[in-house]
Amino acid sequence: MTQLNSHFIAFFLIAQIAFFSGCMARSKQVDTEEKYKDIVITTKVHEAILDEPSLRPFDINVRTSKGVVELSGLVNSRDDMEKAISIARSVSGVKFIKNDMRIPGTGDYW
Template sequence: MVKLDRNSRFVVFFLIAQMAFFPACTSAPKYEGSAEQYDDIVLTTKVHEAIIDELSLRPFEINVRTVKGVVELSGTVNSRDDIDKAMAVARSINGIRFIKNDMRTQGTGDY
């Protein structure tokens, strides 16, 4: 058996105490968070597929990101009409809480 000096015994005691008490402070993952994340993935996929299905929007790389039901569209398109079309396509998807437009038109930087 290894003989520990006073400082080593304190360190061992402290580490054992941390292992005993700190796991109680962590929270278990909630199913709501997982379900919410899954719902965001589904919404992102639906919006992205709907944009790809719209022939006039296919030439553009429109990015779709969803957090807690809020869909953000970003990328560069040719005109304000393209932005409006992408927004309309996104609005047609059920379950979206809000749509944030971060798309720009080429050359002007307009939103």
């Protein structure tokens, strides 16, 4: 009976280790996939903004975390802000836009 218990305990511990290591590997895979998607979104938004001639003179920064795109930098007007936001929204995978762009001299955020 003691040998049976020790075999059961050993089996149980091995099963636990295998199960939890599988969960950790899946979590890391999901994190990696999410980071990759964020990089793709950031690149697409940045390229789309650069493709808009009226926005090229501005240094608009793009960061993405879990599908949330943050736009920051200086622009000349609210129209420029709206155009950059509209372009970002058109990119596949964007869940939300956080606007941290400013108009110099006014301190205005939109």
